[in-house]
Amino acid sequence: MRETYGEQVIFLQVNKDTVPEIVRKYGARGFPSFFYVKPGMNGRVASRFNEDRDYGSLKKWMNKLVTVHGGVVEVEDEEPDDEI
Numbered sequence: 001m002r003e004t005y006g007e008q009v010i011f012l013q014v015n016k017d018t019v020p021e022i023v024r025k026y027g028a029r030g031f032p033s034f035f036y037v038k039p040g041m042n043g044r045v046a047s048r049f050n051e052d053r054d055y056g057s058l059k060k061w062m063n064k065l066v067t068v069h070g071g072v073v074e075v076e077d078e079e080p081d082d083e084i
Contacts, residue, residue: 001058001062004062005062005066008066008070009062009065009066016028016031025043026045030053032053033048033049034048034049034058034061035047035048035049036048036049036065036069038069046069047061047065049061
């Protein structure tokens with residue numbers, strides 16, 4: 001995913017055991033959890049990924065975010081990489 005979206009998206013990985021306050025703040029209930037935090041919103045969540053946890057659904061959600069919030073990147077079908 002990082003290769004697809006380049007610098008338009010920053011992916012962060014949080015260890016729930018190391019920083020449980022972040023997990024509580026964002027209300028992560030399952031893992032992995034995906035949240036879109038729009039710049040300039042003081043860390044408030046603008047969108048949550050609540051679809052089926054498969055690569056196609058995640059890609060569709062990401063394309064919508066990038067289109068609405070910055071630049072237009074339409075990703076063709078591709079094999080998922082191991083870094084999601």
